[in-house]
Amino acid sequence: MIFRQRPKPEAEIPTASMADIAFLLIIFFMVSTTLLEEKGLSMVLPEPGEETKIRPENITHVLLDNTGRIKIDGVYYDLSSVRKVIEDKLAAKPGTLIVSFNIQPECRYGTMIDVFDELRLADARKISLVPPKGAK
Numbered sequence: 719m720i721f722r723q724r725p726k727p728e729a730e731i732p733t734a735s736m737a738d739i740a741f742l743l744i745i746f747f748m749v750s751t752t753l754l755e756e757k758g759l760s761m762v763l764p765e766p767g768e769e770t771k772i773r774p775e776n777i778t779h780v781l782l783d784n785t786g787r788i789k790i791d792g793v794y795y796d797l798s799s800v801r802k803v804i805e806d807k808l809a810a811k812p813g814t815l816i817v818s819f820n821i822q823p824e825c826r827y828g829t830m831i832d833v834f835d836e837l838r839l840a841d842a843r844k845i846s847l848v849p850p851k852g853a854k
Contacts, residue, residue: 776814778807782833784824797832804840820848 780800781789788795790803808815817837821830837845 772816776811777816777818778804779818779820780804780833780837782819782821782825782830784822786826786829788833797836800833800836801840804837804842808840808842815842816844816846817842818846818848821850823850 779789779791783789788797788800790800795803804817819834819837834845
């Protein structure tokens with residue numbers, strides 16, 4: 719007696735609803751994911767054209783030059799001493815001192831952020847960013 723071999727059924731994965739499942743997963747992750755807010759420097763900017771007169775003795779000038787050196791009121795300091803110097807100046811004139819932060823255009827961005835962080839850690843609340851010469 720001769721037996722015929724039955725053809726073996728091929729294994730198949732049903733893909734008819736694969737697109738539906740993919741779209742449902744995309745929608746689920748879009749809805750359940752929280753978007754991160756951009757973290758930046760929080761500042762209160764004045765209204766355009768608003769100008770306030772400030773006495774020169776109430777301003778501390780912080781200059782960050784092209785090479786990354788920090789000059790506070792004409793004296794050079796390293797980054798580690800900026801906080802102490804600003805804290806001392808703020809203690810001498812509480813509530814009235816304004817820090818004028820002047821950054822040269824060729825200065826590294828990371829250095830500027832490091833100095834700005836030190837100013838904020840010294841609890842300097844009134845910081846004025848000076849635009850480079852010729853900026854509008």
